[in-house]
Amino acid sequence: MPLCCIVPPHMLERLAQSDSKSRRQKALNTLFNTYRLSGERTIRALTFASTSPDTGRRSVYDCRHGVTLSRAILTRTEDGPQSTDESVNRAFDGLGATRDFYRQVLNRNSIDGNGLRLNAYVHYDRDFQNAYWDGEQMVFGDGDGEIFVDFTKSLDVIGHELTHGVTEFTANLTYHNQPGALNESMSDVFGVLVKQWANQQTAEQADWLIGADILTPGIAGDALRSMKAPGTAYDNEALGRDPQPGHMSGYVQLPDTSRGDWGGVHINSGIPNHAFYLLATSLGGPAWEAPGHIWYESLKASSADTNFQQFADTTYAKAGLLYGASSKQQKLVSDAWDGVGIKVAGVNTTAVETENTLRELVKQVSQLTADIASLKAAGKG
Amino acid sequence: MMKATLATWGGLAPLLATPAVHVDDADLSKEDAATFRSLATQVKDQPARPANPRARDARSYEVTFETPDGASTTVEQTDATMTPEFADLLQFLRRHHRRA
Incomplete structure (x- = not known):
């Protein structure tokens, strides 16, 4: 679907080169959003070159x-x-x-x-x-x-901690129970994306581990957490066993206290972590592209009390906005959440059915038009 | 005579088992025992510090002091609000726990 914009793109691109910082930034933001919504990624280089x-x-x-x-x-x-x-x-x-x-x-x-x-x-x-x-x-x-x-x-640990700042300045997810686990998950997701982006690794090439570089060689364990297989990052006498679930069926209820990890924010983060992994690997390629953009837009659209279900619904809606309703990306978002036991409530079957019905109607009208034309031609003959 | 127990939880990986640390001044040299009591007095006399609600992945530490008369005092601090005196006490407890 073509996007309409009151300021033509070439003018925005000119403004993006402006000497005025505020003008440049506003133009860049508009350009970025415009191109992103139309699925264009070439804006990245321009953004990088022009940002102060x-x-x-x-x-x-x-x-x-x-x-x-x-x-x-x-x-x-x-x-x-x-x-x-x-x-x-x-x-x-x-x-x-x-x-x-x-x-x-x-x-x-x-x-x-x-x-x-x-x-x-x-x-x-x-x-x-x-x-x-x-x-x-x-x-x-x-x-x-x-x-x-x-x-x-550990670069993913650095990305993890700084993303706590990003979360605070966006959704400001409260650090308790499901919103807290989402807060932790955002840090794991974007922390691991920083590492994958820096190393130019695709979803298939990445190890999807958090903190793999900070355990000593003598410790029998891969990392602090695994987004690919939550619950398997470590299992030994010194550390115990990784308690993260990767599915809602394993959701851990803990007290909402400091000792209870505020309701298990570092445990239950395994569930949204794994949903992101499933999306990234089913789409394939660089995870910081469509999966990262869908998650980032959803983070910005969330609020302090957003829970897993609401976040899942938001990712589905954002995938539709960014890549189109019924797009491959949107379907795989729904599948990814399904894989961790969360049914996306925003799956709009009515809209899909309406679209299919309209497509069928268009086909029938075309057929009728062709039939009428051939009848007319036969009548003339 | 005084004993101290340090419990640690939280952090970037809060679920990794962190064993409690125990120190009994009866096990220490005269000099170390004096240092231990001095650090304990400084920490117990400090006013409670409120936690930093913006901190993420900070660890919490709880030190419980016990005396033979059954009295006990507990002091809790976190990474993001720790005083230098409390940090000195933690280091002392860890160092002497290992030797014990």
């Missing part, structure tokens, strides 16, 4: 094993030289890869959509076995060397 490079500037600080971020030392900046500390450089590069993914693939200007500066803190505490987002910046531990290594080694 001074957005999402990075700074990496060294905590020197302390826990007070205000006492950390600024070690690398956007304009400064490389550090001699590999943790600093990995954090810097990971922030950059995530920022570039959001900018080039999803046309998002940094975490907040408005060029937010990206700050990371490395060497936090001693033997610190974690990485977290504190609402404003990322913090990385060095690991204990027994189970975990330096958390800056």
Whole structure:
């Protein structure tokens, strides 16, 4: 279906090259949305070339094993030289890869959509076995060397944490029960997409693991989570067994408390994670294209209390908007959710039936027209 | 005489088993026991710190102090709001738990 736009595309493209930052950004947003809705992807290069490079500037600080971020030392900046500390450089590069993914693939200007500066803190505490987002910046531990290594080694972990910021600035999914599990799932989905995009891996080539690079070789386990096969990432004495379900039949009810992981937000995220994996692998090719766009548009259209069913319905509606009603993408979205035990409520069978009926009617009218024409011709003869 | 138990949960991978850490000052050298009591006093005297509601994947730590008279005090902090004194105590507990 052709799209109508009051400003012609060539004029928008000219505006996208404008010296005015605000004019340029507005034109780019319009162009992006226009082309995206018509299924065009060539806008990406133009977007990249024209977006101001001074957005999402990075700074990496060294905590020197302390826990007070205000006492950390600024070690690398956007304009400064490389550090001699590999943790600093990995954090810097990971922030950059995530920022570039959001900018080039999803046309998002940094975490907040408005060029937010990206700050990371490395060497936090001693033997610190974690990485977290504190609402404003990322913090990385060095690991204990027994189970975990330096958390800056995992690009999907960096993408995961920064996506918590994206979620906060968009749907702001509350961190409890199903909305919380969706919040975690968004971080896993876009974290893994950052890695796949940076490595130019297709859905078939990717390992779909989260945190595979931060477990020590001595630990018998693949990763922290598997989107391909939730519940199989690890199983050993030291870590226990991966408890993630990949289907609603395995949904885990836990108390909505800190000790209960706020209702199992890191457990039940396996269900939407696996739905995304099913969609990406059934469509094939780069998962950051149609699957990533459908999920991103659905995240933006969600709200704090969105649950699995509502999110699934939204992805179905967005697939229809982006790629057409009854498109292959829309059908596979429905199939993917079906695969994890969620029936998409938005499957509009009436619309499909109406379309089929209309197609049939058009065929019949054409046939009748042809019959009349041949009758007329016979009559003349 | 004092014992401390550290429980840890949450984080990027909150379900990985994190065993509790136990330290008893009876097992420590005189010098370490003094350090232990000093750190415990500093941490117990600190006002409670509210959790950061915007933090994601932060870990929580709960230290329970017990004395022979049966009294117990519990202090809880998280990664995103941890004081340097609490961090020092965690490091001390982990280090001395390993030796015990």
